[in-house]
Amino acid sequence: MPELPEVETIKRVIEPQIQGLIIDQVNVKRPEVVAYPSSDEFCGRLAGQTVSHMARRGKFLIIQLNSGDRIILHLRMTGCLLLTPADYPEEKHTHIIFKLSTGKELRFSDMRRFGRFWLLAKDEADPYSGVEKLGIEPLRSELTAEYLCTRLGKRKKAIKECLLDQSVVAGIGNIYSDEILFTAGIYPARPAGSLNREEWKRLASIIPERISYFIETNAITPEEYLETKGQDYRNTPFLQVYGQAGKPCPKCGQALCRMVIGGRSSVYCSACQP
Ligand SMILES: [Zn+2]
Structure with missing residues (x-):
């Protein structure tokens, strides 16, 4: 699943290409992909609007x-x-096509069909998408040791699970929680409540550092993005532990371990993350 660095990459690639364009027409092939309002209303209200x-x-x-x-x-x-x-040849599982004023098309495809769209009017409250329930952005200055400690410092759940809680810090998923905890030298199954002051401070500096690093290593041109159908995450070779169970730890050389925490596979080094 794309996490913050991948979604940021998509934004950086697509935004400059659609800014200022008019949406001439919207074609929804799978109405369930539009979660709110109805797909007919979605198409009707978007036609003629400018990005x-x-x-x-x-x-x-x-x-x-x-x-x-x-x-x-x-x-x-x-x-x-x-x-x-x-x-351009249409991808399989293309569910929505936005026809734009330059003649280009913004297309949404989704094999598993879990992706969703919402359309909100100006000033309309959004109880639908979940955006308003999100916690802070990891690259904003609100992310401090005090914030993490206040929100997570009394939880008995594993720190790995807590980092996945979108209502605390938004955008971190299974990949980057493993990478962050490895860099911080923190065992992923430790109860969040057992972390000390120094460890919260370490996390507060490592979270934005790792996320920024992976946004940078993911950089891709619009041409490369289209050629690889948006599926080439360039930062994959830079991952230190995620997906690397059994391979040598990049810090100490010992084989990386895998365990399941809160139903999610986690990779860590038992020597570097005691
Ligand atoms: Zn190690």
Whole structure:
């Protein structure tokens, strides 16, 4: 599932290409992909609107329109956004096509079909998408040792599970929680409540450092992005532990271990993360 660095990459690739364009027409092939309002209303209200800019919040993408309306999108497991020429071969499982004023198309495909769109009017409250329940952004200055300790310091759950809680820090998933805890030298199954002051401080500095690093290593041109159908995450070779169970730890050389925490596979080094 794309996490914050991947979603940020998509925003950086797509945004400059759609800014200022008019949505001429929207074609929804799978109505269930539009969670709110109805897919008919979604298409009707978007036709003729102009794209102002894009934003990202946690793992959500937001397409802001000049009218003040906003499209919210969550890619979930396999959702993919592509900006293509009109005659570009259509991906399998393409569920929504936005026809744009340049003749290009913004297409949403999703094999597993868990990805969802919402359309909110200017100033309309959003109890639907979950964006308003998100915690702080990891790259904002609100992320401090005090914040983490206040929100998580009394929890009995594993620190790994707590880092996945989108209502505390938004955008971290299974991949980057493993990477963050490895860099911090913290055993992923430790109850959050057992972390000391120094460890919260370490996490507060390592979370933004790792997330920024993986956004940078993920950088891709629009041409490369289209060529690889938005599925080439360039930062994969830079991952130190995620998906590397059994391979030598990049710090000490001992074989990396795998365990399941809260139903999620976790990779760590038993020597570096005691
Ligand atoms: Zn190690």
